[in-house]
Amino acid sequence: MKALIVIDVQNDFCPGGALAVSGGDEIVQPINALMARFDAVILTQDWHPAGHSSFASSHAGKAPFDLVEMPYGPQVLWPDHCVQGTEGAAFHASLDATRADLIIRKGFRPAIDSYSAFFENDHVTPTGLEGYLRTRGITDLTMVGLATDFCVNFSAVDAAKLGFAVTVQQDLCRAIDLDRSLAAAQSGMRDAGVTLA
Ligand code: VGL
Ligand code: ZN
Numbered sequence: 441m442k443a444l445i446v447i448d449v450q451n452d453f454c455p456g457g458a459l460a461v462s463g464g465d466e467i468v469q470p471i472n473a474l475m476a477r478f479d480a481v482i483l484t485q486d487w488h489p490a491g492h493s494s495f496a497s498s499h500a501g502k503a504p505f506d507l508v509e510m511p512y513g514p515q516v517l518w519p520d521h522c523v524q525g526t527e528g529a530a531f532h533a534s535l536d537a538t539r540a541d542l543i544i545r546k547g548f549r550p551a552i553d554s555y556s557a558f559f560e561n562d563h564v565t566p567t568g569l570e571g572y573l574r575t576r577g578i579t580d581l582t583m584v585g586l587a588t589d590f591c592v593n594f595s596a597v598d599a600a601k602l603g604f605a606v607t608v609q610q611d612l613c614r615a616i617d618l619d620r621s622l623a624a625a626q627s628g629m630r631d632a633g634v635t636l637a
Contacts, residue, residue, distance in 0.1 A: 441577045442477075444478040445599075446540075447584070449464075449535050449585050450531055454586075459521040461614045467585070483531065484546060485522075488521070493550060493552070494516075510561075524548070544567055544572075549565075555593075556591070563598075580607075583609070586614055587615055588615035588616075588622060597628060610637065
């Protein structure tokens with residue numbers, strides 16, 4: 441059984457959004473077209489409370505894209521984005537969210553960020569997605585969405601470590617690419633056994 445995992449195709453990651461990823465909106469229609477080829481379609485949604493600890497605005501003297509040390513390790517600070525219930529947190533209006541079997545939200549705990557669809561950034565707190573996939577008999581995952589070097593990367597590496605067969609379809613992803621983070625993500629995904637298509 442094969443699932444398409446659509447990562448964070450939300451307004452704040454598209455042009456005009458608070459943490460816009462260049463070309464983020466270009467992938468929406470081709471992702472919709474791909475959905476019919478899978479047994480299951482799962483969407484992830486970055487879903488932060490106002491004042492989330494990953495926001496630079498929550499740290500005195502810090503600016504977006506600064507790095508801080510959190511109890512769970514290093515954390516990039518972001519502009520305020522994907523605040524629960526806002527238009528920025530909504531899926532891109534053209535994304536066929538109706539087709540989704542499951543929408544999994546992440547990043548809702550105030551003190552910890554969650555890039556991966558499987559674990560929060562402490563790498564131990566689960567989101568529950570693994571259990572959902574296993575109980576549905578899903579073994580093969582194709583990942584698309586935003587951003588290649590953060591949420592797609594962390595989700596793909598975690599899924600491969602958990603034993604799923606993982607393909608990242610790179611033409612249906614777009615990257616933030618902070619300080620060559622895209623190249624680092626690609627080599628990390630390859631090392632974890634992810635197929636980059
Ligand atoms: C993401 C940074 C912060 C992502 C989410 O979806 O890649 N990046 N929150
Ligand atoms: Zn976020």
